[in-house]
Amino acid sequence: MASVSLDHALILAAILFAIGFAGLLARRNLIVVLACIEIMLNAAGLAFVAAGARWGRADGQVMFLFVLAMAAAEVAVGLAIAIRFRQSLHSLDVDDADEMKG
Amino acid sequence: MLSLLWLIPTLPAAGFVLLVLFNRRLGRTGATWIGAGSVGLSALVALLVCGSFVVSPPAGDAYHQVLWTWLDVAGFAPSIGFYLDAVAVIWALVITFVGFLIHLYSTEHMEHDEGYTRFFMYLNLFVASMLVLVLADNLLLLYLGWEGVGLCSYLLISFWQKDPQNVYCGRKAFIVTRVGDTAMIVGLFLLLTQLGTLQIQPLMHAAQAHWAPDSGVAIAAALLLLGGAVGKSAQVPLQTWLPDAMAGPSPVSALIHAATMVTAGVYLIARTHVLFQIAGDARLVVAVVGIVTLLIAGFSALVQHDLKRSLAYSTISQIGYMFLALGVAGWEAGVFHFMTHAFFKALLFLGAGVIIEALDDEHDIFRMGGLRRELPAVFWTFTIGAAALAALPFITDGFYSKDLIIATSLGSVDGNAWFYVGSIVGAFLTALYSFRLVWIVFFGERHTEVARRPRWRQLVPLYVLAALSIIGGFVWMPVWLGGFNPLQTFLDTALPATEFTGTHAAFADSALAAWITIAIVAGGIAFSYLFWMPWRESTHAFAESPAVRPLTVFWMNDWGFDWAYDRVFVRPIRWLAHVGRHDAVDYIFRGIAWVNVAAWRTLSAGQTGRLRGYVAVAGFGIVLVLALVVLR
Numbered sequence: 001m002a003s004v005s006l007d008h009a010l011i012l013a014a015i016l017f018a019i020g021f022a023g024l025l026a027r028r029n030l031i032v033v034l035a036c037i038e039i040m041l042n043a044a045g046l047a048f049v050a051a052g053a054r055w056g057r058a059d060g061q062v063m064f065l066f067v068l069a070m071a072a073a074e075v076a077v078g079l080a081i082a083i084r085f086r087q088s089l090h091s092l093d094v095d096d097a098d099e100m101k102g
Numbered sequence: 103m104l105s106l107l108w109l110i111p112t113l114p115a116a117g118f119v120l121l122v123l124f125n126r127r128l129g130r131t132g133a134t135w136i137g138a139g140s141v142g143l144s145a146l147v148a149l150l151v152c153g154s155f156v157v158s159p160p161a162g163d164a165y166h167q168v169l170w171t172w173l174d175v176a177g178f179a180p181s182i183g184f185y186l187d188a189v190a191v192i193w194a195l196v197i198t199f200v201g202f203l204i205h206l207y208s209t210e211h212m213e214h215d216e217g218y219t220r221f222f223m224y225l226n227l228f229v230a231s232m233l234v235l236v237l238a239d240n241l242l243l244l245y246l247g248w249e250g251v252g253l254c255s256y257l258l259i260s261f262w263q264k265d266p267q268n269v270y271c272g273r274k275a276f277i278v279t280r281v282g283d284t285a286m287i288v289g290l291f292l293l294l295t296q297l298g299t300l301q302i303q304p305l306m307h308a309a310q311a312h313w314a315p316d317s318g319v320a321i322a323a324a325l326l327l328l329g330g331a332v333g334k335s336a337q338v339p340l341q342t343w344l345p346d347a348m349a350g351p352s353p354v355s356a357l358i359h360a361a362t363m364v365t366a367g368v369y370l371i372a373r374t375h376v377l378f379q380i381a382g383d384a385r386l387v388v389a390v391v392g393i394v395t396l397l398i399a400g401f402s403a404l405v406q407h408d409l410k411r412s413l414a415y416s417t418i419s420q421i422g423y424m425f426l427a428l429g430v431a432g433w434e435a436g437v438f439h440f441m442t443h444a445f446f447k448a449l450l451f452l453g454a455g456v457i458i459e460a461l462d463d464e465h466d467i468f469r470m471g472g473l474r475r476e477l478p479a480v481f482w483t484f485t486i487g488a489a490a491l492a493a494l495p496f497i498t499d500g501f502y503s504k505d506l507i508i509a510t511s512l513g514s515v516d517g518n519a520w521f522y523v524g525s526i527v528g529a530f531l532t533a534l535y536s537f538r539l540v541w542i543v544f545f546g547e548r549h550t551e552v553a554r555r556p557r558w559r560q561l562v563p564l565y566v567l568a569a570l571s572i573i574g575g576f577v578w579m580p581v582w583l584g585g586f587n588p589l590q591t592f593l594d595t596a597l598p599a600t601e602f603t604g605t606h607a608a609f610a611d612s613a614l615a616a617w618i619t620i621a622i623v624a625g626g627i628a629f630s631y632l633f634w635m636p637w638r639e640s641t642h643a644f645a646e647s648p649a650v651r652p653l654t655v656f657w658m659n660d661w662g663f664d665w666a667y668d669r670v671f672v673r674p675i676r677w678l679a680h681v682g683r684h685d686a687v688d689y690i691f692r693g694i695a696w697v698n699v700a701a702w703r704t705l706s707a708g709q710t711g712r713l714r715g716y717v718a719v720a721g722f723g724i725v726l727v728l729a730l731v732v733l734r
Contacts, residue, residue, distance in 0.1 A: 024717055033713075094713045101711030 009050030016043035030085055030092040034078045041071045103154035104165045106147055107184050110194060111233035113144040114201075118226040121219055130218055137222025138205040141229055145198035152191045156592065163187060163595035164303075166239060180300055185239035188596035189372055192437055193236040193365075196444045200361040201229045203563035207452050208353040210559040211459065215351075221261065225357065228254035232362035236369055241290050241300040244370070248286070248334065251363050252279050258358075259350040271349035278343040282333015286370075289326025292319070306376035316382050324377050324384030327370060328391070335367030335421050338395040342663050344418055345402075348410040352455025355410060359417045360448035365440050368424045375433050375597060385516060389429025393511075393524040396422030398661055400531035404538070405645070405654045408465045409454050412539060416491060417447055419528065423507050426525060430517045432510035433597040434590060438578055439507055441589075442499035445574045446490035449567035453484035456560055457543065461550045467539060472548030479561055481544045483568040488540045490571040492533040492627060495620040499575030504529060505619050506578065513602040513610025522606075526622055533626025534633075541634040582613040 020039035027033055045064040052060015082092065089096050117140025121133060128136065155165065168183035186194075205225060212221050231250025238244040253276075260272025294300055296319055297308040313320040331337070336344035344364065348355055358364060371378060371388065378385050396419045403415035420443050427436035458465060460477060474481045490500035508529065512522035556564075577589040590599070602611050609615055633641045645654050656662060 021721060025714055025721070028714070097713065098711030101709055 004050075006050055006054040009053075010047060013043045013047040013050065016040075016046065028093045028095050030082045030094055033094060034075065034082065037074070037078070038071060041067055041074075103150055104160060104186070105167065107151050107165065107167050107186055107237070108169055109147045110144050110151065110198065111184075111230050111237060113140045113147065114226045114230035114233065116140060118223055118230060121223040121226065125219055125223075128219060130213070133219040133222050134209050137219075137226055138202070138209055140226055141198065141202045141205050144229070144233070145202045148194050148198040151186070152195055155186060155191055159595065166303075168239070172243070177298075178294070178300075180240045180242040182243060183239040184237040185302065186237065188593050189369070189437060190236050192441055192593075193369055194233060196441055197229060197232050197236065197361045200444050200448045200567070201225075201232075201357065203566055204353050204357050204361065204448060204452070207356075207455070207560050207563040208351075210557055211353055211455055212351065217261065221258075221351070224254055224257045224261070225353075228258065228357060228362055232366070235366055238302075240302060241293065241305070244302075244373075245287065245290060248330070248366060248370075249283065251334070251366060252276060252283065255279070255347065255358060255363055258354040259347045261350050261354065265349075268349040271346040275343040275347050278340055279333040282330045282340055284329075285326045285333070286330025289323050289330065292323050292326060296323070302373060306374070309377055309380060313380055315380055317380070320377065321381040321384050324374075324381035325387065327374055327377065328384060328388055331367030331370045331425075332391060333367075334370075335364050335425070336418050337367070337391050337422065337425060338398055339663065341395060341399065341418050342660060342667065345411050345414045345660060348408065348414055352410070352451055352458060355414070356448045356451035356455070359414070359451060360444040364417060364421055365424075365444070368421065368428065368436055368440050371425075371428045372433055372437055372597065375428075378428070379431070379598070382516075385429050385431065387429070389426050389511075389516065389521060392422045392425030392427075392429050393521055393528075394422075395419065396426065396528040397524060397531070400528050400535065401657045402660055403535040404531060405658045407467060407658075409458065409467050409470070409539065409543065410451070410465060412467070412535065413447070413450055413454060416450075416532065416536065417443075419532065420447070420491070423504060423525065423528065426511055426521060427507040430511050430514040430521060431598075432507060432514055432600045434593040434600060435503065435506045435510045437593060437597070438589060439503035442490065442503040442571070442574050445567055445570040446487045446498075446500055449483060449487035449564060449571055450491065452560070452563055452567065453480050453487060456480050456556045456564070457484075460552045460554050460556070462553045464550050467542045469549045470543045471546045471550075472544070473552070474544040476548070476552045477555070479564065480556065483564040484544070485540050486568045486571050488536040491536040493529060493619070493623050494627070495623060497572060499571055499573070501620075501623070502575035502578055502580070504532075505580065505616055508619055509580075509610045509615055510600055510602075512615070513604050513607040514600055515603050517604045517606070517610070519606070522610075526619070529619060530622050530626040533623045534630045537627050537630040538634050541631065545635065546638070580613075580616060581611070582616065 017040050020036045020043060023036035023039065024033055027036065045067040048060040048063040048067070050060070052058065052063075085097065086092055117136050120136050120140075121128070124132070164185060164187040166183065166185050168181045170182050172180045172182050205222070208221065208225065212218055215221065228251065231247045231254055233247070235244055235247030235251060238247060256272045256276040258272075259275050260269040262268050290300065293305060293309075297305055297312065299305050299308065309320065309323075333340045347358060350358075378388065399415045399418035399422060403412050403419060406412035406415060420439070424436045424439050424443070427433075427439060457470065457473065457477065457480060460473075460480075461470060464470065486498070490498035492498075493501040493504040495501050508522065508525045511517050511525045512519065576586070578587045579585055604610070644650060659665065
């Protein structure tokens with residue numbers, strides 16, 4: 001079985017995280033913003049799994065299960081916010097929600 | 103029976119607490135029963151306790167009841183305790199009974215007032231404070247009652263608080279008496295540091311044991327206590343608050359003048375008479391304050407247009423008599439005059455309240471007139487009160503007490519001819535101004551329609567007080583009238599008897615001196631009839647003539663005391679406050695405020711409300727922190 005080195009896996013995770021973060025900064029659609037957060041979470045999960053495999057411990061995979069469960073909860077809350085957002089502001093543009101400015 | 107003593111002040115205090123707690127839920131009926139009932143019950147208890155005190159006097163002719171220790175700090179342990187002796191008996195009975203009659207009167211007088219419950223709340227607290235004052239066994243507890251009385255006077259004088267003028271009068275009463283109170287508390291500190299206790303009886307014994315007669319410290323302590331008494335009892339130079347205290351409802355005036363408040367100073371001096379016996383010079387000051395006050399206020403009462411203001415000056419003047427009596431060591435005469443004065447002055451104020459109410463809030467006596475047929479009950483009772491005030495011989499109580507004071511001012515060791523002449527002139531003035539009110543208000547032409555007539559709850563107190571104003575004096579008859587004097591015998595158990603050993607003692611004690619007083623009083627009444635009945639027009643013309651008018655205006659405005667205080671104290675302080683409005687200290691605080699506002703502007707500029715901005719800043723922050731951690 002061809003093994004993937006830790007470095008490659010971590011670089012992939014970093015790239016995924018950067019893509020997610022860039023999307024978070026660049027995109028204004030709330031759904032896409034939520035998807036970007038998912039990408040960043042999965043990048044973190046990938047880093048956990050790779051590190052777990054490197055050290056031959058199960059901890060990384062356990063942590064990934066936690067991240068998955070948390071991501072599911074986060075999506076549930078995030079989509080609920082998206083629905084309320086759409087109902088009250090009639091849009092999904094996050095820049096429209098600036099009523100709390102000082 | 104004596105052990106019920108604690109109930110006397112507790113019942114009105116409980117009434118106050120109940121009225122505060124259940125204020126609106128009680129309704130008028132409930133407030134009436136609790137407000138008047140608590141004082142009525144207190145009067146019954148006072149009758150029981152004082153009755154058993156008189157019938158079977160306790161050992162030492164005084165009953166001492168300690169409820170608990172108030173506080174205990176470094177050997178200073180004042181108690182919450184009550185002390186009943188002959189002086190306290192007289193005061194407690196007068197306060198509760200006259201107080202109850204005034205409460206009964208108020209249930210009708212105030213029945214349409216929106217602050218009905220509040221009124222009884224304050225009245226109950228007033229009576230409770232005064233009872234604490236007279237029954238306290240130590241000066242600290244006495245001071246508690248003293249301040250309570252001051253607070254209640256403020257609350258009640260400014261009772262109709264929607265008019266700023268009333269509130270101003272209430273403030274004035276509070277602040278002017280505060281001047282005296284400050285002197286008094288300093289006096290208490292002096293007594294405590296010098297003699298180590300504030301328990302009145304041990305304190306008096308200690309003063310007698312440690313202080314030489316006329317020693318400086320004794321005089322200082324006595325003068326400081328006198329300062330408190332002068333403030334509370336509205337004597338010169340702190341008398342200015344009392345005429346303005348007429349802003350309150352009439353029952354309040356009756357209560358302040360007869361049962362509570364202004365007689366507190368007389369009580370304090372009678373209670374600490376041992377101190378004043380040691381300090382002879384302070385006693386002289388008391389007498390001089392009394393004689394000056396009674397003359398100044400007598401002249402002022404003569405020219406007032408406001409019915410209640412005229413009565414207010416008469417009170418100041420009569421309390422001047424009490425001070426004069428105390429000052430010439432006529433302790434018992436002072437207490438006697440307090441008692442008779444309480445009856446007829448409460449009567450006069452309650453009568454004035456009915457008149458003012460009947461004429462739809464008319465205070466000016468020259469717009470009253472001819473009320474003899476309209477309000478016959480008030481006419482007769484008011485005339486009895488005025489006769490007692492004028493000391494109409496033989497039948498009124500005021501005659502017996504005032505004659506005794508006049509005799510004492512000459513015959514006592516401390517008496518002299520000056521005091522005698524002053525008090526005789528005062529008696530003439532009193533007769534003049536008290537009957538002036540009767541002639542102007544009840545005789546002559548009617549100027550204002552009577553809108554309302556009193557019912558039984560106002561009339562019964564008038565009848566009872568009128569009866570007391572007549573029979574109240576028969577408890578101490580002079581020797582040449584039989585010498586029936588149970589009151590003197592009773593007071594001898596608590597106060598030293600006055601010794602008639604002065605140079606003119608024989609004359610002062612004789613029937614001749616009394617006949618001179620009688621002639622003076624009769625002359626005063628006769629002249630007042632002439633001045634204000636047949637010669638009224640010419641009296642007016644004389645008072646308004648260019649030569650005399652400045653004098654009447656001067657008297658009317660209380661001899662310029664208010665004017666002087668305004669120039670000497672009020673205006674400079676207001677000017678200082680005005681100038682000090684922009685002082686340097688303010689800049690420090692304004693600087694603090696400015697820094698905060700600037701910081702707020704800076705920080706709130708970052709709060710854009712943009713989600714992506716926050717994310718970017720948070721991301722950079724995390725990168726920065728990670729970089730610091732990794733590259734360190």
